[in-house]
Amino acid sequence: MVAQPCVKLAGAKNADPVVEDNEALAKAIAYRLRDHGHAVDILCDGDQASAFLAQDGADLVVLDINLPGQSGLEILRSMRQEGDGTPVILLTARSEIKDRVAGLDLGADDYLVKPFEMDELDARIRALSRRKNLDFGATETIGNITFERTTRQIKAGGTTLDIPRREVALLECLLERRGRIVSKAQLTEHVYGIGADVDDTAIEPHVSRLRKRLSNHGVTIKTARGLGYMLEARN
């Protein structure tokens, strides 16, 4: 791929660099992230990106594997070798399975296969932020409700909803992966903790109660039988 002209934006302290050599894709990602209140730097060249990361650092990196200059994998390797544990989401093409595996082995936190939906990228960033205790998106909004991550408060139209702890955990998990199907196993793990000796069906009554609670606030929980549940704003 030909090197695209590099679009460098003013680097804020709390920046997510997007390292991509497809300029339109990089821009779209940057727009999306800025819309969510993140400061974003775009770097279209592997060497520049590596220098930038070594000097300024970042809170989270969205990294393409195919880059002019250093490849994404090389950047990732040198980051991890220097003890830089910044969360990294790799972008790969469908045909780069080997690279994907190599990327995860090198310490990438997640990967996305191009083309992907922006909701998916949002979800991955949300999940990663939580895992890494980053203070991205302290509040989440869906339908008419907002979820305050730090206080774990759920509000609808200014009033706080009184929801049991397990259902809050459930909502948190679904919210992180909204627009995607979350398996019962994932939900059980999130609600009861990893390795808890609980049957997957135990989650079902909690889900139906939560669904009822949220139905008046423009939020639905859809069921994919045999797979799991999906949270989505009602149109």
Next chain:
Amino acid sequence: MRRASLRLRLFGLIVTPLIVMAVILGYWRFMVAQNTAEDLFDRSLLSAALAISRDVVISEGDAILPSTRDLIRDASGGEVFYHATGPGGIYVTGYAYPPIAKDQGSAREGEIVVFEATYRDEPVRVLQVIEQVTVENLSGNTTVTVWQRMADRQAFANLLAARAAALIAGLLATLALVVWFGVKLGLRPLEDLQQAISIRSPDDLSRIKRAVPVETKGIVQTLNRLFGQVETSINAHQAFISDAAHQLRNPAAAVQSMAEAVQSATSKKDRDERLGELVRAAQNSARVAEQLLSLDRLQQPVNPTTFKPVDLREIVETTCADVGARILTQGIDFKVALPNQPIRIDGDRVFLAEAIKNLIDNAAKHGGKNLSAISVSLSRQADHVSVTVSDDGKGLTPDQSKVAFGRFSQVEPSDGSGLGLAIAASVAERHNGSLVINPVEAGASLSLFLPSQRQMPAQTGQ
């Protein structure tokens, strides 16, 4: 390794043994010439000696007759020296000092002695005859000595050898010329063939029809077969590229016009609606490109090393979770039935996921307005596993397989690429399995059958 030309090969094979033989024969001829010359010269020396001896008797001990002298000179092809002594060793005629043999004195009456000696610093061949004669009542031995330069006979031998060598060389040269040009002539059909091949190009891959020698029939047949295969392959690729370009143009045009429609929207509501459409058009465009890439990869020969033990249950689950979100968003029920145990098969994870995704996409896209549910199930039978995708939409019957599974073809026109089921069918084939449309009362049901035992993938493109 660079090979010599056929012409050089044949030339070398024919001419080299002939040259070796010519050298052997030449050497033999040289030796024979040497012997012949010695023989010949010795005899002429002898006759010269006898002539002189008789002459001495006839002339009664006087100098030899002029006629004899001429005869001696003419007969032997070289200067002959002579010396004669009469009875009692009296010098009669000839050169004053004859060459003397090293073992002089052993010559006796009636004897002919031949030896080599030096005369005036030159090697000479000497012949001596001692005879009992009576001249003027005087009886005694006359000794006649004749000699000749060795160089003379050597020159003669050389002359004979040179003639023989010239003869052999002449023959060889003729033969070499004949072979050289003969081979060229003989190989002309090959040059014709080369010319016939050289005018072929990707634009002209017609069969070679001209008459060829028996020896090259095999080559020509193989070439013709290859031309046929290449032509078919090129045509298929051209058709594919042309179809692909059409397939990419449609969604690209949709994206463009929808983007323009967004710009011209007059209300926020209109703009938001059109933006939604734009996103869908772009997604569709990306999907078509992705499918074309899959199809391209599927056209490549099977490489068994890409087949690894995979858990089909996990692949179906992941793919369904991926695709399912979109199905649920469209308000369509989506359910998946998976066995409790992993199902291990040998396969290509990416292709299998793509096939399953295409089956689900196909159900969602072609189900029509009444489509309300899609279900996916994975089950294991005795010797195979099957992934079945069923819906309650418009329906497909088994006799529509050909159209439904054909590339770029659809049972009913839609915004799809007509590639989804073709890809699924190719993936099935690549895994030694099959894709079938199940006969059902309502809706459509397609099953992807895959062999469950470990076995080698189908070999194509060999």
